[in-house]
Amino acid sequence: MSRVLMFFAVVGLFGCLPALATAQPALEGKCPVCLFEMGKPVSGNKDIHATFDRQTFLFPEQKALAMFKANPQRYTPVLAGDCVVCLVEMGVRMPGKAEFAFKHQDRLYLFPSAKQLAMFKENPKKYVGADAPLGEYCPVCLAAAKKWVAGKNEFASTYDGMRYQVPDTAAKQKFDAAPARFVPALGGDCAVCLKDGGKHVRGKTDFTLLYEGRAFLFADSGTQAKFKDNPAAYANVDLANQGNCVVCQKLAGKAVPGSVRHVSVFKGMRYLFPSEKEREIFDADPGRFLTDAKLGAQGIQNGGAKTLRATIAVTGMI
Secondary structure, three states, rough: OOOHHHHHHHHHHHHHHHOOOHHHOOHEEOHHHHHHOOOOEEEEEEEEEEEOOOOEEOOHHHHHHHHHHOOOOHOOOHHEEEEEEHHHHOOOOOEEEEOOOOOOOOOEEEEEEEHHHHHHHHHHHHHOOOOOOOEEEHHOOOOHHHOOOOOOEEEEEEEEEEEEEEHHHHHHHHHHHHHHHOHHHHHOOHHHHHHOOOOEEEEEEEEEEEEEEEEEEEEEEEHHHHHHOHHHHOOOOOHHHHHHHHHHHHHHHHOOOOOOEEEEEEEOOOEEEEHHHHHHHHHHHHHHHHHOOOHHHHHHOOHHHHHHHHHHHHHHHO
16 A cells, blocks of 8 residues: 555656646657548647547648547557558567558558558458457457357447447447457467467467456467466466556556556556556556566567567568
8 A cells, every 4th residue: 555655646746647748649740631531641730639549649730630530440540550461470569650551441551661561462351350359249248248249330449459349339338438358368369379489379269268357369279278278377478567557667666566457458468557547647648658667578578579579670571
């Protein structure tokens, strides 16, 4: 309890809440509506902005802002602007660039270089579903009712760059109120493949298990069986910072344990917090709290080190 009280004292001292407005804009400040409608990267105005899926977007005029607010899922780049080719081929969330944007089937994709863009154009079917780990199926129905129920596109929601469909308004309200509760572990990647092989491999809905209210997807029947035999060995492979609160660490320099009741998912990793206050601070600008986080062996494998290796190799490896 004393650690938590100390944390709140530091929060008050440094006034972190007003600083939440300083989050770096998505798309390097370029307007998503202009990019989608005209195929041109147009710089936005910092005074004309909107937030969607924990990203802040800038717009050059009020008309573009109104268009975005009317349908943010239409204009927000797939996978929150990360490269679907990098995710499928290397298992990493690599940010794309506005200069390498491509519109396909009325959705906007970003890539870090011309090489990934060319790979996408050559075989788009391989990559278009990268941001839908459950396909058409409802995450709420699966996690809460243990049923496979097809969702509808008109009731789709986006969280952590991933797209999920639910069957009705009630299910959508449940998902939007607490999305981290329903999304599959590791963003749909196979926990056994990461733990045992150090590789991110996309899981399949054909090989799914529910464990402690969470859905785990696996690459094949073999990895599914390994998890089933010893779930405790794999269930926390997506746990960041050893379960300690990254907000408390950043602002107070304290290792305060988080709780599964207060959770957020970012880039497929699961972050725990001692209360909703810290979770809300994190969700306002996740990137602010990741630089100094001591993720531990599992987190580094999944996040920092692997992303660094992929960044270095992105133009030569794939």
